[in-house]
Amino acid sequence: MDDTLYTVAQVRAIEAGARAQLAPGTLMRRAGEAAARYALELLGGRRDLPVLLLAGPGNNGGDALEMAAVLADTGIDATVLFPPGQRELSEEAADAHARARAGTVGFIDMLPPDGEWGLVVDGLFGIGLARALEGEYRDLAALLADMRCPVLALDVPSGLDADTGMPVGPDGIAVRATHTITFLADKPGLHTADGRDHAGLVRVEALGIDPATLPEPAARLDSRAVFARCLQARRHGSHKGSYGDVAVIGGAEGMLGAPLLAARAALYAGAGRVFAAMLGPHPGVDSVQPEIMFRTAAELAFGSRTLVLGPGMGGSAEAMRLLAQALDSTNALVLDADALNLLAASPELMARLARRGAGAVLTPHPLEAARLLGVTAATIQADRLAAARSLAERTGAVVVLKGSGTLVGRPDGTLLVNPTGNPGLATGGSGDVLAGLCGALLAQGWPAWEAAAGAVWIHGAAADWLVEQGIGPIGMTAGELPAAVRAVLNRLVREAGAGRP
Ligand SMILES: NC(=O)C1=CN([C@@H]2O[C@H](COP(=O)(O)OP(=O)(O)OC[C@H]3O[C@@H](n4cnc5c(N)ncnc54)[C@H](O)[C@@H]3O)[C@@H](O)[C@H]2O)[C@@H](O)CC1
Numbered sequence: 001m002d003d004t005l006y007t008v009a010q011v012r013a014i015e016a017g018a019r020a021q022l023a024p025g026t027l028m029r030r031a032g033e034a035a036a037r038y039a040l041e042l043l044g045g046r047r048d049l050p051v052l053l054l055a056g057p058g059n060n061g062g063d064a065l066e067m068a069a070v071l072a073d074t075g076i077d078a079t080v081l082f083p084p085g086q087r088e089l090s091e092e093a094a095d096a097h098a099r100a101r102a103g104t105v106g107f108i109d110m111l112p113p114d115g116e117w118g119l120v121v122d123g124l125f126g127i128g129l130a131r132a133l134e135g136e137y138r139d140l141a142a143l144l145a146d147m148r149c150p151v152l153a154l155d156v157p158s159g160l161d162a163d164t165g166m167p168v169g170p171d172g173i174a175v176r177a178t179h180t181i182t183f184l185a186d187k188p189g190l191h192t193a194d195g196r197d198h199a200g201l202v203r204v205e206a207l208g209i210d211p212a213t214l215p216e217p218a219a220r221l222d223s224r225a226v227f228a229r230c231l232q233a234r235r236h237g238s239h240k241g242s243y244g245d246v247a248v249i250g251g252a253e254g255m256l257g258a259p260l261l262a263a264r265a266a267l268y269a270g271a272g273r274v275f276a277a278m279l280g281p282h283p284g285v286d287s288v289q290p291e292i293m294f295r296t297a298a299e300l301a302f303g304s305r306t307l308v309l310g311p312g313m314g315g316s317a318e319a320m321r322l323l324a325q326a327l328d329s330t331n332a333l334v335l336d337a338d339a340l341n342l343l344a345a346s347p348e349l350m351a352r353l354a355r356r357g358a359g360a361v362l363t364p365h366p367l368e369a370a371r372l373l374g375v376t377a378a379t380i381q382a383d384r385l386a387a388a389r390s391l392a393e394r395t396g397a398v399v400v401l402k403g404s405g406t407l408v409g410r411p412d413g414t415l416l417v418n419p420t421g422n423p424g425l426a427t428g429g430s431g432d433v434l435a436g437l438c439g440a441l442l443a444q445g446w447p448a449w450e451a452a453a454g455a456v457w458i459h460g461a462a463a464d465w466l467v468e469q470g471i472g473p474i475g476m477t478a479g480e481l482p483a484a485v486r487a488v489l490n491r492l493v494r495e496a497g498a499g500r501p
């Protein structure tokens with residue numbers, strides 16, 4: 001699977017390189033043909049269903065015109081909505097326009113109120129959108145939300161920034177497509193922030209460009225290939241000591257749930273032994289999961305345990321002392337929730353984190369990331385990739401920026417965008433499960449990068465597995481995730497070892 005993601009600037013450079021070697025209009029023709037093939041697929045091969053194509057003023061509109069001409073040639077009733085006043089077409093878009101006019105394509109300049117379509121195609125704007133959708137374009141984008149048929153976006157859902165996954169411009173809106181066929185290369189904005197909601201299912205169409213000639217991508221999609229080498233089948237001759245200890249440090253008074261969820265996740269993800277080291281009073285035993293060993297945080301010997309700090313930890317002086325001690329240790333660390341808030345409030349602790357070098361994974365949600373960088377959560381969301389990069393660089397840690405299309409970044413600028421998961425994870429405690437899962441993978445010897453990438457992918461895949469069984473997304477609980485994580489992890493290990501005797 002091609003997992004590469006390119007910025008708009010990179011795509012423009014790839015385009016310029018390709019154009020120089022091809023006859024004029026070749027890329028647009030290929031884009032139109034590929035989109036028409038995909039449309040036929042989405043129509044289930046039926047040629048009796050009418051297709052509406054919205055064509056904008058730029059080359060994205062040119063793609064739509066080219067596509068309309070191809071669809072009409074195959075006998076499909078294709079209608080192009082080409083808003084009036086768009087007369088400054090590029091040469092290739094003008095050619096596409098002429099081809100569509102010469103065939104049986106119908107042209108309209110207003111959306112009929114009673115139109116019934118088998119498919120609607122969004123060819124208003126692609127990567128050339130320079131400001132928020134306004135006027136009739138905005139109205140059209142909004143109208144597409146009410147379509148009862150599939151909506152196929154060409155290249156990028158109109159209005160969406162392909163770099164960031166946010167609508168372009170203040171108060172901008174973007175088309176919500178069910179499918180997107182994106183040209184030349186995949187783009188990060190289709191997979192993070194609001195991107196997944198707007199793009200739907202993404203198909204990449206390389207337009208005949210050999211992927212081997214592409215430059216180093218700005219980011220990649222997270223996939224099992226990133227952590228495949230860590231998926232080891234268990235040896236018969238092993239014992240609990242072979243799989244590491246995880247100690248979850250948290251649970252200030254009244255905040256027992258978070259560390260328990262993290263501890264259960266660590267157990268179900270295969271840690272040899274799991275400790276819950278509580279700052280506040282604790283029950284002594286978890287009757288649901290009696291395998292978890294309770295300790296008072298102040299008395300916990302760190303030893304060589306993997307430490308998961310933060311779930312329900314609070315902001316006490318004791319919490320701060322434990323965090324400082326952990327930062328000064330050489331133990332593998334996951335820092336979550338309150339540990340991140342403490343870090344954000346203390347330049348001194350931040351300096352210790354930066355000094356310690358590798359071996360720490362930070363798992364902020366956008367608000368925690370905002371506190372760490374001293375900005376607002378809206379600023380983080382406005383460019384999640386930049387935020388994840390900047391946090392990883394400043395802290396020297398592997399950073400997991402949570403949210404739709406979770407990002408995993410490391411200090412050298414390498415960035416992953418996670419494609420698994422669903423809105424069922426938008427529930428209290430799912431972050432605690434992620435932290436515990438990541439801790440368990442570290443405890444089993446996975447390096448920080450693989451552990452973070454693996455935890456994020458598996459956590460999302462576990463939620464997807466639950467949804468497949470009718471458990472969520474509405475009402476999925478964090479407590480249901482650890483068993484699903486276990487199922488996914490075992491399946492991955494089985495599949496990685498398939499073929500071995
Ligand atoms: N990059 C490539 O190699 C290829 C690009 N193709 C298509 O071309 C697209 C890029 O084409 P363009 O650069 O022409 O860009 P777009 O088609 O995305 O739009 C740019 C046009 O819209 C106008 N515009 C920008 N923002 C506006 C706004 N808010 N309201 C009204 N008008 C606005 C601009 O003045 C310009 O005329 C790609 O997304 C893709 O669909 C394809 O033809 C295939 C090859």
Ligand SMILES: [K+]
Pocket residue numbers: 060122123124125126153154155156157158
């Ligand atoms: K579009």
